[in-house]
Amino acid sequence: xxxxxxxxxxxxxxxxxxxxxxxxxxxxxxxxxxxxxxxxxxxxxxxxxxxxxxxxxxxxxxxxxxxxxxx
Amino acid sequence: xxxxxxxxxxxxxxxxxxxxxxxxxxxxxxxxxxxxxxxxxxxxxxxxxxxxxxxxxxxxxxxxxxxxxxxxxxxxxxxxxxxxxxxxxxxxxxxxxxxxxxxxxxxxxxxxxxxxxxxxxxxxxxxxxxxxxxxxxxxxxxxxxxxxxxxxxxxxxxxxxxxxxxxxxxxxxxxxxxxxxxxxxxxxxxxxxxxxxxxxxxxxxxxxxxxxxxxxxxxxxxxxxxxxxxxxxxxxxxxxxxxxxxxxxxxxxxxxxxxxxxxxxxxxxxxxxxxxxxxxxxxxxxxxxxxxxxxxxxxxxxxxxxxxxxxxxxxxxxxxxxxxxxxxxxxxxxxxxxxxxxxxxxxxxxxxxxxxxxxxxxxxxxxxxxxxxxxxxxxxxxxxxxxxxxxxxxxxxxxxxxxxxxxxxxxxxxxxxxxxxxxxxxxxxxxxxxxxxxxxxxxxxxxxxxxxxx
Numbered sequence: 001x002x003x004x005x006x007x008x009x010x011x012x013x014x015x016x017x018x019x020x021x022x023x024x025x026x027x028x029x030x031x032x033x034x035x036x037x038x039x040x041x042x043x044x045x046x047x048x049x050x051x052x053x054x055x056x057x058x059x060x061x062x063x064x065x066x067x068x069x070x071x
Numbered sequence: 072x073x074x075x076x077x078x079x080x081x082x083x084x085x086x087x088x089x090x091x092x093x094x095x096x097x098x099x100x101x102x103x104x105x106x107x108x109x110x111x112x113x114x115x116x117x118x119x120x121x122x123x124x125x126x127x128x129x130x131x132x133x134x135x136x137x138x139x140x141x142x143x144x145x146x147x148x149x150x151x152x153x154x155x156x157x158x159x160x161x162x163x164x165x166x167x168x169x170x171x172x173x174x175x176x177x178x179x180x181x182x183x184x185x186x187x188x189x190x191x192x193x194x195x196x197x198x199x200x201x202x203x204x205x206x207x208x209x210x211x212x213x214x215x216x217x218x219x220x221x222x223x224x225x226x227x228x229x230x231x232x233x234x235x236x237x238x239x240x241x242x243x244x245x246x247x248x249x250x251x252x253x254x255x256x257x258x259x260x261x262x263x264x265x266x267x268x269x270x271x272x273x274x275x276x277x278x279x280x281x282x283x284x285x286x287x288x289x290x291x292x293x294x295x296x297x298x299x300x301x302x303x304x305x306x307x308x309x310x311x312x313x314x315x316x317x318x319x320x321x322x323x324x325x326x327x328x329x330x331x332x333x334x335x336x337x338x339x340x341x342x343x344x345x346x347x348x349x350x351x352x353x354x355x356x357x358x359x360x361x362x363x364x365x366x367x368x369x370x371x372x373x374x375x376x377x378x379x380x381x382x383x384x385x386x387x388x389x390x391x392x393x394x395x396x397x398x399x400x401x402x403x404x405x406x407x408x409x410x411x412x413x414x415x416x417x418x419x420x421x422x423x424x425x426x427x428x429x430x431x432x433x434x435x436x437x438x439x440x441x442x443x444x445x446x447x448x449x450x451x452x453x454x455x456x457x458x459x460x461x462x463x464x465x466x467x468x469x470x471x472x473x474x475x476x477x478x479x480x481x482x483x484x485x486x487x488x489x490x491x492x493x494x495x496x497x498x499x500x501x502x503x504x505x506x507x508x509x510x511x512x513x514x515x516x517x518x519x520x521x522x523x524x525x
Contacts, residue, residue: 010106010126012133013088016412018391019098019285020188020262021346022319023237023424024205024435025393026417030347031400032382 074117074143075131081139082258083111084230087180091187093232095260097138098284100187100232100412117143176465181476182420185229185464190424190435191236193219194244199266201291203321203363205354205435206239213427216246218456220253222425225460227257233284237264239427248277255282264289264319267305275312285315287346290337303340310341317344317391322377323367330380338388345388347381349395352502354438364502374399374515395496401489401516408492415494419470429455431463433470436498472507473497482510489516 021027077083080096090108092101103111110127111134121128134140178184194213195206214222226234234254241247242265251261262285263278278286288306309316318337322330337345350367353360369377378399381390392399397415400408414421419433430451432438437450452463452470467474479485480495482504487493495511503512 009104010110010130011104012107012130013102013104014100014410014412015137016100017098019260019315020190020233020235021264021285021287021317021344021391022348022393023190023192023235023262023264025348025395026188026422027346027391027393028397028413029411030381030385030390030392030396031403032378032385 074119075114075135075140076117076143077111077114078139078141082230082232083108083115084184084232085177086184087177091183091232092139093187093260094138095232095258095284098260099137099139101137101139102412111139114140176461179474179476182467182474185226185231185461186423187231187417187421188233188235189226189231190422191219191234192238192424192426192435193236193241193247193250194239195427196243197239197266198243198268199240201266201289203291203350203360203367205351205438207355207438211428213244214429214455216249218429219246219250222455222460223250223254223257223259226254226259229461229464231259233260233262235262235264240266240269242269242274248281251278251281251283260284262286265305266291267302267309270305270308272308275308275314279313283314285317287317287319289319289321290333291319291321306337306340306342315344316342317346318342319346319348321348321350322369323350324369324373325367327373327376327380330377331383334380334384334388343389344391346391346393347377347396348393349496351395351436351496351498354436354498368513370513371515374513378515394494395499395511397489397493398487398495398511398514398516401487401493401514403489405489405492408489413492415492416473416497418497419467419473423452423464425455425460431455431460433467433473434498437473437501478508480508480510481506482512484510484514487514487516 016028018027018029078094080094082093082095084091084093085108086102089103089105090111092103092111093099106126107130110121110130120131131140176184192206197204197206223234234251236247236251238244241263251263254261261281261283263283264287267288286309288302288309290302306316306318320326320330320333326333334345349369350364352364352368374396377396381392381399384390394414394416397408397413400413416434418437422434424432424435424438426432426438430438431453432450433452450469452467455463458466472478480490480493480500484490484493484495495509495514497507499511499513500509501507503509
């Protein structure tokens with residue numbers, strides 16, 4: 001005999017994978033929204049980085065292959 | 072079709088929204104609604120598959136794929152096989168699936184009935200003196216091993232899922248392996264964070280014996296905080312063990328320029344999981360802490376650059392970010408973040424910290440003494456030597472500001488589409504603006520030109 005209410009939802013609300021990675025904080029798996037957005041943010045942030053006296057680091061060539069042109 | 076049953080490695084727990092299920096072998100946490108929770112509870116005993124028109128029928132394949140449900144007989148064989156490799160457990164014979172606990176307080180959905188993870192600073196002693204360390208030097212008597220075992224019993228009754236053990240340096244603590252193994256025996260998954268200086272093959276064997284799931288190695292700066300060679304050696308030993316291994320990187324502005332190369336180096340060593348940590352304000356106010364934080368805090372431009380570096384490494388390394396960096400995922404779909412269980416700052420709602428002498432605070436960074444905190448009484452809920460942990464968790468008198476679901480982050484966080492899943496960094500907001508629910512002014516998504524309260 002079913003114990004479920006007629007027409008009720010039976011849902012998984014969330015799935016989180018990962019063991020507790022650090023004893024000082026909760027950590028979550030990082031995912032970028034999309035590379036274009038991320039690179040645009042990078043180029044937008046670059047002047048401030050340079051103004052702060054930091055030298056941008058050249059990324060490994062294989063990672064630059066997928067780099068979109070800045071807008 | 073044969074009978075199905077909840078996998079033995081699953082811990083269930085009721086919550087105000089329904090319930091939670093944690094897979095202790097796979098490290099997967101599910102939040103389910105009330106009907107799905109009732110279905111999971113019916114699977115404590117072997118039962119036939121629900122008919123196709125049953126409301127729970129569409130859930131079964133997904134639960135089976137995630138390892139939460141298994142054919143009753145096959146499940147037993149798999150579990151028995153696993154235990155045969157584990158001499159310590161095999162002596163006990165087959166254990167039954169944990170019964171559903173009776174919880175005195177169900178939480179309210181925003182705050183859980185018990186922590187998902189208890190962060191245990193098992194000792195304040197350390198063999199290093201890393202600048203910016205948030206753990207105050209502590210001279211009082213630490214909890215004894217017997218007291219810690221008693222705490223594990225209390226956590227087991229509440230169905231706490233995981234224990235994140237750190238310090239100080241936890242490997243300096245006598246009785247460590249006993250506590251870790253006892254947690255595993257009581258079906259709480261123990262994890263460890265260490266600086267790696269004291270790792271030896273014998274220590275690794277004992278960590279494996281104790282059932283530790285994951286060890287994270289702290290790499291606190293360029294060259295591993297000046298201990299580069301020793302940290303790399305510890306890392307190689309860990310990667311040769313059966314333990315799941317990750318590296319904690321505290322990313323400061325000074326580390327950022329070399330971060331791509333450091334990630335490449337870690338990848339070359341065999342590391343596949345890296346946790347990026349954001350520098351946070353000193354837990355206990357001090358002049359030295361304030362000076363360190365001022366020099367090492369990540370500002371908006373730093374965070375943008377960090378995000379670009381992480382994006383370029385995504386898919387190569389499994390990157391995790393601490394809850395204070397969830398804002399970097401601000402372009403994401405909030406519903407997708409919700410489905411992935413991303414809930415930003417969980418201090419006092421889903422986690423808490425137990426300090427070496429037994430004080431309980433919402434997290435490691437909201438730990439100020441009396442005179443600080445919302446009521447001037449500090450953030451301590453009390454002492455586990457004087458009050459049962461369950462009562463401290465349910466009471467949490469000084470944590471109300473963190474536990475009020477109607478108090479969403481203010482300031483520049485207002486209007487951010489992921490504010491409800493991110494929440495900013497509460498300890499940063501408090502430090503910068505004097506208010507726990509102020510916005511996180513360093514976040515790249517914080518309204519440009521906005522101040523704490525605007």
